[in-house]
Amino acid sequence: MKTHFDIENIIEKGSITNELDYDRALIADRKLRLLAKESIHFKNLRLKLRDIIEKYESSEWSDIDKIDNHKLVESEKSEHIAEQERLFIENRKKTIRKKIKELDLTQENLASILGHKSKTHMSELMNGIKPFTLKDLIIINRLLKIEISQLIPMFLSKEDQIKVKEAVKKLDKPKVSFASDEFVLS
Structure with a gap:
């Protein structure tokens, strides 16, 4: 079940195929802009993503004759959905950070508990760059006593x-x- 954008899948494919993934990519690009200051990995990821975004914009939005009301409505709907997803991920991140702080833990401690070795990988998970596994979210639910509905997107x-x-x-x-x-x- 795909409930949100996975940057690595888009980069692997080398293209964006729909308006929702385009809007998700724009949000991911903004997140990566901030993270790129911390890591060359994020900088490289952002460069690849930006190339894919530009290709999509050229093919879908550069010809004014191809832009009709249906396309504009689809674009608005996709923007709304992508923003709702962004807010969900942001709220989840804040909730997890608040709980780990209350328990005198760090994000690195949580990564270790989840079995993630890389600080970069944990940052990708927390920022919604990569999706958490269901196992990760169940462990976070039980460890940090966070309602599962705050950890797992409940939309289809x-x-x-x-x-x-x-x-x-x-x-x-x-x-x-x-x-x-x-x-x-x-």
Whole structure:
């Protein structure tokens, strides 16, 4: 289940294929701008990401004749979703940092507990550059006593929501219903 942007996957592919990943890439670029001051790894990651962003902008936004109302609406919706994801990741980071501080731990201590050797990797996880594993989040939940809903994004892609709704409808069980997300991931 893809609930948020993974920079390394985009860099591996070498391209952005949709508006939501474009908006996610723009947010990641801003995060990497700050992190690049700390590490050459982040600087190199940002350079690669910026090249991919520029390619997408050239192919999707440079021809004014290709920009219609549908594209603008899609862009606005994607911006909103990417911003909601950014806020979720930022709140999760603040919550984790607050709890580790309360317990007189450091981010490096938490990395060690999770089995991560690299300070850079832990920074990528905390900043949403790389996704936490489910195992990491369960350990953080139990160790730091943080509600799981503050650690795991509780939204589904539009496609997943449609599939589940269709499956529920086919069951024809009036007592079974599916609650849609407040916003939908494309």
